[in-house]
Amino acid sequence: GNSVTQMEGPVTLSEEAFLTINCTYTATGYPSLFWYVQYPGEGLQLLLKATKADDKGSNKGFEATYRKETTSFHLEKGSVQVSDSAVYFCALKREYGNKLVFGAGTILRVKS
Amino acid sequence: GAVVSQHPSWVICKSGTSVKIECRSLDFQATTMFWYRQFPKQSLMLMATSNEGSKATYEQGVEKDKFLINHASLTLSTLTVTSAHPEDSSFYICSAPGVRVDTEAFFGQGTRLTVV
16 A cells, blocks of 8 residues: 655754655555645645656755655755754655545754 | 635634534635544544535544534535544644645644543
């Protein structure tokens, strides 16, 4: 079946540190891949997406590359800020149908 | 991007009462809405899919009579938690899906339900 596996958190970093949150997926066909961010007490916001192999999604300094050979979509940011503290969800959307399959979420805490 | 508005953002109710949560698509028509439940520090659990003009589709293990879903129009879907109990306390989120495989879903702000 389709599934998404994220690294467990919480991830605690100092401001300006490099961030990587690992995400791997299992899916048939050619899914689209997404990273969503959830700030405390809020719904989810799209952070970035990639719709085909080797695509790189980027937004607000965050990047992720759709790697079909390793079935991965790792999230990276070169220099995190305190305001990046949130929960990050990796998700896939199957080639057919419109449901999202979410990973467990990774809590990121950035200290000043 | 498209906007999904969810109301209320938080609600406290007494055990045994019912609570209605509304989810509106403000600038587009949504024939489908997803309803999720999120426990503290956990991922989103899909509860059901509401379809405009037809019955909702519930995921396995979700009580249909407890969580009533109605999709009365192309811009409004509602979730009613009936006879609420403390174990129903949770964060509920609605979402309108992107219609193509490469389009993202749009989420409401979420509703924090506390049953006392």
